[in-house]
Amino acid sequence: MQQAINRALRRLLSEDPATLVFGEDVGRLGGVFRVTDGLQRDFGEKRVFDTPIAESGIIGLAVGLAMNGYRPIPEIQFDGFAYPAVDQIVNQMARMNYRSRGAAPMPITLRLPSFGGIQAPEHHGESLEALFAHVPGLKVVAPSDPADAYRTLLQAVRCDDPVIYMEPKARYWDRRPVVLPEPADGPDGAEAADGFDPIGTSRVVRPGRHATLVAWGAMVHRCLQVAELAAEDGVELEVLDLRWLKPIDADGLAASVARTTRAVVVHEAPLTAGLGAEVSALITERAFRDLAAPVQRVTGFDVPYPAGPLEPQYLPTIDRILLAVQRTLEF
Amino acid sequence: MQTHASPPGDTPAAAVDDLPPEVSRAIYRDMLTARLLDTEAIALQRQGVFPAYVSLRGQEAAQVGSATALDRERDFAFPTYREMGVALTLGVDMVGYMASHRALWHGGLYDPVASRLSSFNAVVGGPVPHAVGWALGERLGDRTGCAIAYFGDGASSEGDIHEAMNFAGVFRTPVVFFCQNNRWALSVPNERQIAGGSVAARAAGYGMPGVTVDGNDVAAVHTATREALERARSGGGPTLIEALTYRVEPHSTSDDPTRYRDREEERAWRDLDPLPRLRARLEAGGHADAAFFTEAETAARAEAERIRDGVSTAPAPSGEDLFTHVYREPTEELARQQRVWREEVAEL
Numbered sequence: 001m002q003q004a005i006n007r008a009l010r011r012l013l014s015e016d017p018a019t020l021v022f023g024e025d026v027g028r029l030g031g032v033f034r035v036t037d038g039l040q041r042d043f044g045e046k047r048v049f050d051t052p053i054a055e056s057g058i059i060g061l062a063v064g065l066a067m068n069g070y071r072p073i074p075e076i077q078f079d080g081f082a083y084p085a086v087d088q089i090v091n092q093m094a095r096m097n098y099r100s101r102g103a104a105p106m107p108i109t110l111r112l113p114s115f116g117g118i119q120a121p122e123h124h125g126e127s128l129e130a131l132f133a134h135v136p137g138l139k140v141v142a143p144s145d146p147a148d149a150y151r152t153l154l155q156a157v158r159c160d161d162p163v164i165y166m167e168p169k170a171r172y173w174d175r176r177p178v179v180l181p182e183p184a185d186g187p188d189g190a191e192a193a194d195g196f197d198p199i200g201t202s203r204v205v206r207p208g209r210h211a212t213l214v215a216w217g218a219m220v221h222r223c224l225q226v227a228e229l230a231a232e233d234g235v236e237l238e239v240l241d242l243r244w245l246k247p248i249d250a251d252g253l254a255a256s257v258a259r260t261t262r263a264v265v266v267h268e269a270p271l272t273a274g275l276g277a278e279v280s281a282l283i284t285e286r287a288f289r290d291l292a293a294p295v296q297r298v299t300g301f302d303v304p305y306p307a308g309p310l311e312p313q314y315l316p317t318i319d320r321i322l323l324a325v326q327r328t329l330e331f
Numbered sequence: 332m333q334t335h336a337s338p339p340g341d342t343p344a345a346a347v348d349d350l351p352p353e354v355s356r357a358i359y360r361d362m363l364t365a366r367l368l369d370t371e372a373i374a375l376q377r378q379g380v381f382p383a384y385v386s387l388r389g390q391e392a393a394q395v396g397s398a399t400a401l402d403r404e405r406d407f408a409f410p411t412y413r414e415m416g417v418a419l420t421l422g423v424d425m426v427g428y429m430a431s432h433r434a435l436w437h438g439g440l441y442d443p444v445a446s447r448l449s450s451f452n453a454v455v456g457g458p459v460p461h462a463v464g465w466a467l468g469e470r471l472g473d474r475t476g477c478a479i480a481y482f483g484d485g486a487s488s489e490g491d492i493h494e495a496m497n498f499a500g501v502f503r504t505p506v507v508f509f510c511q512n513n514r515w516a517l518s519v520p521n522e523r524q525i526a527g528g529s530v531a532a533r534a535a536g537y538g539m540p541g542v543t544v545d546g547n548d549v550a551a552v553h554t555a556t557r558e559a560l561e562r563a564r565s566g567g568g569p570t571l572i573e574a575l576t577y578r579v580e581p582h583s584t585s586d587d588p589t590r591y592r593d594r595e596e597e598r599a600w601r602d603l604d605p606l607p608r609l610r611a612r613l614e615a616g617g618h619a620d621a622a623f624f625t626e627a628e629t630a631a632r633a634e635a636e637r638i639r640d641g642v643s644t645a646p647a648p649s650g651e652d653l654f655t656h657v658y659r660e661p662t663e664e665l666a667r668q669q670r671v672w673r674e675e676v677a678e679l
Contacts, residue, residue: 020471046471052501057460057494064464064478067407067449070471072464087491091454092461098656099438099450105659136657160659200662247662 002035002172004146005111008153009036009073013043016071019157021048023058023075023111032077033113033172055081059088062108063096073157075111079166080123082112086131093162094137106137109156109163114142115217115268116315117170119308125169126305127269129216132164133246133278139199140245142166144220147178148203148243151196159199166245168217200244202252208238211262211328214253214279216242219266219316226321237325245275253279254286261292262328266316271299293331296324350550352618358399358549359609359619360627362391365416366606367635368425372415372432376584380643381432385413386580389547392605393511393574395420396552397479400560401447405476407465409449409458413511414481423448426641433642436652440645455482456489459508463495466504466563477505477563479556485516487530496571500537505563507556508534508571511546513578518591531573539569546574547605550612577603650677 012019021039023031027050030037040048051058055076062072076082082089089110096104116125133140139161143149149167156163197203205220206227213223220241227237240256242248257263263283265276280295298316306314350358369388376384387394394416401408403421410417418428418441427441431451438450452458462480469476486492487510499506510530514521521528534541540562544555552574559570577600581588588597613619619627654661654669 052494052497054494054497056491057463057498060457060460060491060495061464061467061498064409064461064466065468066464067444067461068465068468068472070468084490087454087457088460092452092457095437096450097659099452100443100656101436101438101440101652102656102659103442103444104450107659139658139662199660247664250664 001143001146001149001167001174002033003175004150004178005035005153005167006037006039007178008150009039010042012073012154012157013039013047018069018071019047019073020065020070021073021075022051022061024053024077025050026075031075033169035111035113035167035172036075055085056088059085059093059108059110062110063088063092063106066106066108067096067104071107071157073109073111077113078120078124079112079114079126079128082110082128089132089138089164090135094135097161098137105160106162107157107160109153109159109165111165111167113169113172114166115168115170116305116311117168117218117268119311120169122305122307125311127267127300129166129245129267130269130273130275130278133248133275137162138246139163140166141199141243142168142217142245143243144168144171144205144215144217144241146174146176148241150178152243155196155199166217170218171221174221200247200249202240202242202244202249204238204256205241206237206239208236209260210235210237211264211325212238212240212256212260213264213266213321213325214240214242214256215266216245217268219268222316222318223266223321226318226325229318230322230325235325235329242279248278248282250282250286253283254290257283257287258290261290263291264296264298264321264324264328266298266321268300268315270302271297272302274299293328296328298324350553354399354553355550355609355613355616355618356623356627358395358553359613360631361395361399361416361420362549362606362609363627364631364634365391365395365419367631368419368429368638369415371635371639372429373580373584375433375639375643381584382434383584384432385583386578387413387415389577389579389600389604390511390513391416392549392609393546393552393576394481396549397509397556397572397574400553400556401479402476402560403447405474406560407447407449407462407476407478409462409465409478409480410451411455411458411482411486412451412453413483417481418446418448421446421448425638426645429638429642430645433645435645436648440648455486456491458482459486459492460495460498462506462508463499463502463504466499466506467502469505470502475505475564477507477560479507479509479560481509481511483516484510484512484514484521484524484530485519486510487533488516488524496533496537496539496569499569500539503566503568506569507559507563508569509556510571510573511576512573513576515578515582515588515592517582517586518588520592529573531571534571537569537571539571541571541573543573543575546576547603547608549605549609
């Protein structure tokens with residue numbers, strides 16, 4: 001997946017001279033996950049550059065660059081370090097278009113290596129999606145596989161709104177190939193359409209008829225494992241990759257539940273006031289009559305992301321998801 | 332411990348005589364207009380038109396003197412919320428600017444990009460890194476504009492300012508950090524705000540010149556800013572200017588400074604009022620005569636009243652505006668909520 005993101009960044013840098021990639025260690029090192037590997041070599045230090053370690057400064061820099069006509073793609077090295085930048089993200093980047101009544105658009109894509117699953121030290125694994133999805137003015141996306149990472153990054157950067165692009169660290173080494181439609185010929189970004197689903201659409205990554213598993217990021221992969229196991233017992237689970245966490249695809253959720261009549265939301269973040277609550281509420285509002293059982297949630301616990309050895313017990317396990325499926329089927 | 336009752340004694344001598352008369356006269360006009368508009372704004376707050384107002388009285392020289400040095404064609408200023416004199420000097424639509432004090436729209440109703448003055452911002456450290464980013468953009472684009480970031484002594488404690496100065500020092504961006512040290516961060520004096528007692532002294536740690544000027548001496552401010560801008564434009568990197576001045580009015584119209592500072596101090600600083608000081612120098616230097624001052628007074632009063640009337644009668648934005656600028660590329664969900672608003676709020 002990190003190569004897919006690298007490829008997307010490469011394409012974006014080639015296509016638009018206003019795009020800039022910057023952050024901590026993204027230049028010579030190529031990023032701690034090598035996501036930006038070779039970009040500085042190929043695009044130069046004016047387009048791809050290292051910054052001092054100062055997350056608020058990085059986003060503030062992006063805001064000023066956006067005001068000066070650029071399309072910044074800053075990176076915060078690890079999710080937990082987005083907290084020092086929250087003022088710049090929430091009070092500045094997210095609001096500048098509104099505050100200026102459209103005079104100062106903020107086409108910034110904040111790349112944020114996100115979520116757990118790699119047994120990282122404290123602050124190196126967090127799930128901030130509910131925080132950012134709550135903020136008016138931001139869009140939030142969490143791709144789950146290489147092809148989708150590629151597509152959604154192109155969309156995020158080309159979008160004139162600020163987007164929080166949450167890269168699931170646990171899937172960086174997913175090496176499935178990126179298969180895309182053949183690029184259309186012609187100028188003017190004919191390729192840009194690419195047949196992508198619009199921003200804010202989910203996708204069914206595995207169809208099923210007995211219940212819908214709703215997930216994003218690395219949990220999509222886990223839900224696919226669950227669906228695989230459940231299929232052995234004759235239970236056909238639909239796996240819906242929500243993908244865009246703001247805007248959320250309420251129609252897609254409702255359509256899936258209409259097919260399966262049951263839903264289990266799976267996320268890494270703590271339960272309380274998590275995005276699972278939003279998904280659950282949307283399903284209840286839009287598809288109540290289709291529901292055969294209450295929406296179940298399988299999430300992290302209301303504790304900080306724990307240290308490495310305990311992380312596997314914190315993140316939703318296959319067994320917990322299967323138990324939730326059982327609960328909803330037996331309701 | 333610093334004393335607040337006395338003016339700065341170690342700053343460069345005033346040099347108003349060195350300015351071309353047309354510049355010094357224009358500065359006087361802007362300072363006077365800012366003063367009269369400030370007075371009108373306080374009155375509007377008393378009348379209940381403004382929910383609150385933050386006065387710039389006493390800081391006109393720092394604001395007009397620095398802003399006059401900017402090139403309105405290519406430079407860009409980043410204010411916080413007390414920079415009305417800067418806005419005025421830059422030719423911003425002042426009815427739109429003052430609309431932020433009437434709480435018609437956060438950030439004001441002027442176009443910040445066309446005005447070269449970023450939106451009114453109440454997070455006092457927040458806009459400072461924006462100035463560095465904007466300035467970096469000029470350098471990356473091989474353009475010659477400079478950014479100026481305005482902030483106060485209180486804001487100088489905020490982390491963003493230190494991050495921004497370090498970035499600017501590392502990237503050598505064409506930016507001027509302009510601190511109006513008005514001695515009081517709401518109720519907290521300099522000695523409880525600035526370790527080491529000086530904002531300008533911090534510049535050395537970020538690899539840039541730090542300049543202290545008498546902020547009530549408009550010529551000194553103007554000259555220091557012009558020099559900083561020239562240095563930035565010619566690739567010399569950032570400068571930190573600390574203009575020592577005083578906020579003679581309360582922090583805001585909701586504040587009661589008698590709880591934290593004594594009247595003697597305020598009186599002493601009122602005696603250092605930058606406006607009569609400039610007037611005396613204009614007269615002494617032969618830059619202006621009595622007829623000029625009469626005419627300037629009339630024009631400034633008319634302008635202040637025009638802005639006052641404009642902002643008093645400006646219509647509130649439409650409720651549709653709640654939704655209009657949240658996104659450039661609107662979301663279906665927000666459109667749905669807008670329909671809800673129309674049906675359940677607007678039409679009832």
